[in-house]
Amino acid sequence: MTSDYDLIVVGGGPAGSTAATAVALRGHRVLLLERETFPRYQIGESLLPATVHGLCRILGVADEVAEAGFTLKRGGTLRWGRAPEPWQFSFAMTPRLPEPTATAFQVERSRFDEILLRNAERVGVEVREGSPVRRVLTEGERVHGVEYTDPDGTPRTAHARYVIDASGNTSRLHGKVGGSRVYSDFFRNLAVFGYYAGGQRLPEPNSGNIFCAAFDAGWLWYIPLRDDLTSVGAVISPEHYAAVQHDPRAAWQDMIKACPEVARLLTEVPVATEQPYDQVRVRKDYSYWKTSL
Ligand SMILES: Cc1cc2nc3c(=O)[nH]c(=O)nc-3n(C[C@H](O)[C@H](O)[C@H](O)COP(=O)(O)OP(=O)(O)OC[C@H]3O[C@@H](n4cnc5c(N)ncnc54)[C@H](O)[C@@H]3O)c2cc1C
Missing domain, CATH: 3.50.50.60 (FAD/NAD(P)-binding domain)
Known part of the structure; x- marks a missing residue:
């Protein structure tokens, strides 16, 4: 052959x-x-520095990606655990990511x-x-x-x-x-996600951070993609699947309402109507490994 x-x-x-x-x-x-x-x-x-400064450089697209106008991401902000106040991490906190490699992009x-x-x-x-x-x-x-x-x-x-x-x-x-896919029990989650045509940004220097906030059913991501576009998704565990299966858009909006830290950032902001961001989408069973290559 x-x-x-x-x-x-x-x-x-x-x-x-x-x-x-x-x-x-x-x-x-x-x-x-x-x-x-x-x-x-x-x-x-929501990318990580190793993709932007490592892989993209090896592939020869680092400059093109840097010039594409994507939101600069310096780290993450989390409202997670028992503390009511959000806390931050910045990629620059580790000496292993010296400037200017302590950044990534939201793409x-x-x-x-x-x-x-x-x-x-x-x-x-x-x-x-x-x-x-x-x-x-x-x-x-x-x-x-x-x-x-x-x-x-x-x-x-x-x-x-x-x-x-x-x-x-x-x-x-x-x-x-x-071979077969072996699914993680721990990460057997469902994500329901959509887009808003804007949204408040966190105070500088964290305006490009991903914001993750826990709420009763799981957690929400809030990713600033452009001034007029924010990606918002809920990650929930199996016991909450039924509401999403019944009406994904309504479930998505109810979950945002159930999380005051995210709802506040979206006060009076309309949902996105431009394609392909006008849909509410669902994904599940995305955490697994394969038993053979
Ligand atoms: C809800 C959710 C949130 C996520 N959030 C993040 C995040 O914030 N940051 C992050 O880094 N990652 C995130 N990920 C992971 C990220 O989406 C994946 O790691 C990434 O897309 C995988 O890239 P890939 O090239 O392997 O596959 P894909 O991006 O899925 O690309 C596969 C390609 O193969 C094509 N294809 C499929 N079948 C065929 C076929 N039969 N013949 C030819 N072509 C085919 C498809 O059209 C597609 O273009 C998230 C994933 C999920 C599910």
């Missing part, structure tokens, strides 16, 4: 773009297949992920969007290719020495390559 590529990467999110770019930078032939056409929505907006993932994917293309990865992988091709225990459909619906196959599944949490591809 001859191989068309050294590596096929399934999925063009941060994991797929990073793996594809890193391998292409070493001179290998890489094909990346992405189901959607970018930009596409994704959750996971609109549609824009951040697209920067990474276009960069992969620039360094020589063959990127095909609108190309969902349907099946993996195996020989014995080894995956040596994939079957996918191209944007006009034509079935295609591609072969490679290695295949990386970076198709993310909601993909079913992992079930076709052996």
Whole structure:
């Protein structure tokens, strides 16, 4: 069996773009297949310094990310535990993150992920969007290719020495390559999240912090994405699932009301109506590991 590529990467999110770019930078032939056409929505907006100053630098996109206008994040503010007052951590507290690396960004993932994917293309990865992988091709225990459909619906196959599944949490591809997902009991949570068209910011120098506040059913995140856009999500445990399943939007707003520290920041702020931020979304079972690679 001859191989068309050294590596096929399934999925063009941060994991797929990073793996594809890193391998292409070493001179290998890489094909990346992405189901959607970018930009596409994704959750996971609050980054850490290691991503911004480590991985992005290795991939060659640190300057582009720095110039994209994302909210600068210096740390986190938490209303957590018994103390009624919020407390802060800043990345600069550790000597292991000297200035100017003690910062990260709050990102609109549609824009951040697209920067990474276009960069992969620039360094020589063959990127095909609108190309969902349907099946993996195996020989014995080894995956040596994939079957996918191209944007006009034509079935295609591609072969490679290695295949990386970076198709993310909601993909079913992992079930076709052996092993199983083992879900964390402790983190078996559900998240319900949406967006406001604005919102108060914390006092400087913490205005770009993620704010996390505990309330009876779980905790809320409050992420300042732009002056006119705030990501607000509730993470709750299974006993509170029923309300979310019945009416996610109403449950989301009730949970915000149940948390005065977050509700106060959103007084008289309308919910976002611009796409893709006009929806209330639900995700669950996202904490697991895989028994085999
Ligand atoms: C509620 C919630 C909140 C989170 N908050 C944060 C946060 O604040 N900060 C943070 O760092 N992380 C956060 N995360 C985690 C973050 O979302 C993920 O770690 C990150 O998106 C994983 O990136 P990925 O590239 O592995 O997958 P994804 O971003 O999911 O990308 C996978 C890609 O594969 C594509 N794909 C899927 N199936 C196929 C197929 N068959 N063929 C081809 N392509 C396919 C998809 O279209 C997608 O573009 C959060 C996650 C959740 C669920």
